[in-house]
Amino acid sequence: MISQLSWKIGGQQGEGVESTDKIFSTALNRLGYYLYGYRHFSSRIKGGHTNNKIRISTKPIRAISDDLDILVAFDQETIDLNAHELRENGVVVADAKFNPVVPEGVKARLFPVPITAIAEELGTSLFKNMAASGASWALLGLPLEVFNKAVEEEFGRKGPAVVEKNIEAVRKAAEFILEMNGGPLPEFQLEPADGKQKLFIIGNDAIGLGAVAAGCRFMPAYPITPASEIMEYLIKALPKFGGTVIQTEDEIAAVTMAIGGNYGGVRTMTASAGPGLSLMMEAIGLAGMTETPVVIVDTQRGGPSTGLPTKQEQSDLLAMIYGTHGEIPKIVLSPSTIEECFYDTVEAFNLAEKYQVPVILLTDLQLSLGKQSSELLDYNKIVIDRGRLVQGDLPELEANKMFKRYELSEDGVSPRSVPGQKYGIHHVTGVEHDQEGRPSESAINRKQMMDKRLGKLKNVKVTNPILVDAPHAEPDLLIIGMGSTGGTIDEARSRLDKQGIKTNHITVRLLNPFPVEELQPYLEKAKTVVVIENNATAQLASLIKLNVGYADKIKNLLKYNGNPFLPAEITTFCQELSPVWQR
Known part of the structure; x- marks a missing residue:
């Protein structure tokens, strides 16, 4: 049995790829598996190739996989564009209608299934997404009743007849592929999940x-x-x-x-x-x-x-x-x-x-x-902090005076009132203003107000401005990223550590004001700093150089072709930089 598996479905946008993926992954979630999905789709409503890739695991995961175990194809284009991801002896489940062919050089097993024919026998080709799901679900040897429950929840609002026909499409495709293969694929049998409830x-x-x-x-x-x-x-x-x-x-x-x-x-x-x-x-x-x-x-x-x-x-x-x-x-x-x-x-x-x-x-x-x-x-x-929003009554104002909405203060933050609050009246304008909001072009006032506003950033306190995983006091590589790259970096680091390359990882969560004091000691101790980001101009690396320094240590791994990073890409790049690998 295996602990994880990667599954992808593809076809033309608008022909049910999204709903197929939704029900397939919902059923897996009900069983308690950890899932991570990536959706590749065109910037148009209908037409153009689209695919959804789901990684299934018995343990937490936060990255798409480098390779692919099962590819479900509604058309030949899906096979041509995605078959290169299939690992050796991977599987293609394809609609027999288009006479599918696996490209030369791809060592994968092809299962032509009459997906459209099964759907049309039930009254409409719209049922083909459920037939496709049923075929791949059966190959994994997972219980159909769990899948059928997900189908009921998805289509229940359309009435029992629609639900029954979708379940029938699942059953017929599952029976067809099991008869073709002689049962589920033993090498694709997943270990039982923990069964715990999770959000997906x-x-x-x-x-x-x-x-x-x-x-x-x-x-x-x-x-x-x-x-x-x-x-x-x-x-x-x-x-x-x-x-x-x-x-x-x-x-x-x-x-x-x-x-x-x-x-x-x-x-x-x-x-x-x-x-x-x-x-x-x-x-x-x-x-x-x-x-x-x-x-x-x-x-x-x-x-x-x-x-x-x-x-x-x-x-x-x-x-x-x-x-x-x-x-x-x-x-x-x-x-x-x-x-x-x-x-x-x-x-x-x-x-x-x-x-x-x-x-x-x-x-x-x-x-x-x-x-x-x-x-x-x-x-x-959850804690709600409304800052210096004044609750209740405000003190009575002197004659011809207004509420000092922009009152100068040591930390730059002033008391705040809302419209209609007694004694809270003040001017509001986009031009420079005094403490009561009246327009002012005084040089002294201008400097005071600029210092007041900008001074707020000196006091900003944020929960976990950086996330640190630093088991090594003096790592060969410190890998830094932001946003969705975090899980992919973690997976690459696991591979690097097994090869004897000492790596630490930091995810920057506060980008402005930049967490200089938190980052500085980790950059100082690292031999090389690798900054991973999905852009062409190394923007995060530029911020690090500007605010923290260590430009001579920083190497950039950039990807800007529209796709997220794969763990293998980060692993390979870091191997080439590592003194351990170079030896």
């Missing part, structure tokens, strides 16, 4: 959950890949808690409305991707100048311009830190797991109100849309 969600859903838990009750947003699922989740969730979502006419309206919601005292967020954040930059400057808290999610994708809307990239980093004109305080957080997407969203709201600044939650497409297993979330960890 995408990062965007975890962010939506975190927003609700944080007390967010308003989300203005404009749909954009790969951020739309946050909006879609909150459209369903927020009304249950007295909140609402508004689809705005564009991202400029979304962010200004979010700023207005927070100014009114309601925890408000918006979410977008690179092109949308470009449009938001002027308004983010307004939030900085008016010291209005706001939470903004940037789900990075391939750029520039429209770029690669459905592909992986981490190229917005410097734009999120330096994109606004002028100088404002800004906090940029980068979660790296499903759990962090949840807890960091809560923390983002607390930080925004505590320091009265814009907080950007920076994810990437793989983390945002890659479905993966997660431990159950602990709502007892």
Whole structure:
């Protein structure tokens, strides 16, 4: 029996690949397996090759696999594009309708199954996704009743007749392939899972959950890949808690409305991707100048311009830190797991109100849309901190005086009132202003206000600004990454350690203000520093050099072809740098 297996299904976008993967992985999740998924899809609604790859394991995993055990193909293009991933004696389960052929040089077993024919016998080709799932499920020797339960839950709303026909498609395909092979494949029998309940969600859903838990009750947003699922989740969730979502006419309206919601005292967020954040930059400057808290999610994708809307990239980093004109305080957080997407969203709201600044939650497409297993979330960890938002009555104002909304303070954070609060009246303007918000071009006032605002960053305290796994006092290699690269780096490190290469790993979670004091001692002790990132210009490495130094030690591994890193790519690169390997 084996402890893990990799399965992929592919076809033309719009012919059921996504729903096939969904039910297959849901059933595996019910059995208690750990899962990690990657979805490759085109930036159009219908047509174009798409595939979903699921890694199945009895232990926690946070990376896609280098190779592939089972490929389920709805067309020949799927085989041609993906067969190179198959390990020796891997399996192709293909629709017999298109007379499938395995490319020359690929040592894989082909199982032509009448997937479309089975579906059409039941009344429509739409049932072929369930037939395909049933065939591969049977090869694994897993109990069909668990799979059928997932089918019932997915299609139950369409009535018992539809459910029965989908289950029949599963049964017929399973029987066909078992008869063809003489039973399940012994080498693909998975060890039993632990049976524990786990979440199986995408990062965007975890962010939506975190927003609700944080007390967010308003989300203005404009749909954009790969951020739309946050909006879609909150459209369903927020009304249950007295909140609402508004689809705005564009991202400029979304962010200004979010700023207005927070100014009114309601925890408000918006979410977008690179092109949308470009449009938001002027308004983010307004939030900085008016010291209005706001939470903004940037789900990075391939750029520039429209770029690669459905592909992986981490190229917005410097734009999120330096994109606004002028100088404002800004906090940029980068979660790296499903759990962090949840807890960091809560923390983002607390930080925004505590320091009265814009907080950007920076994810990437793989983390945002890659479905993966997660431990159950602990709502007892949730703490709400509204900073210096004044609760209750304010002191009576002197004649002709206003509330000092921008009062100079030692830590740069001033008391905050909401509209309608007695004795809380003050000016709000995007131009430079005094402590009561009145416009002022005084040189003395300007310096005081700039120092006040920027001084907030000196006091920022964030939970785990870096994640450290450093078993070696003086490692051969210190590998640094951010976002979804964390799990892939961990897997590569496990291989490197077995080869006698001493490695430490740091995931940078706080990108602004940069965690200099936390990072510095680890860079100092490492012989070589390898920075892993999905962009072409080494943006994270540039930040490290700018803030911490050690430029002579830093080596870059960059990938910007739209695909996430594979463990083997990191392993090979690090081997070539290691003094152990070079010997």
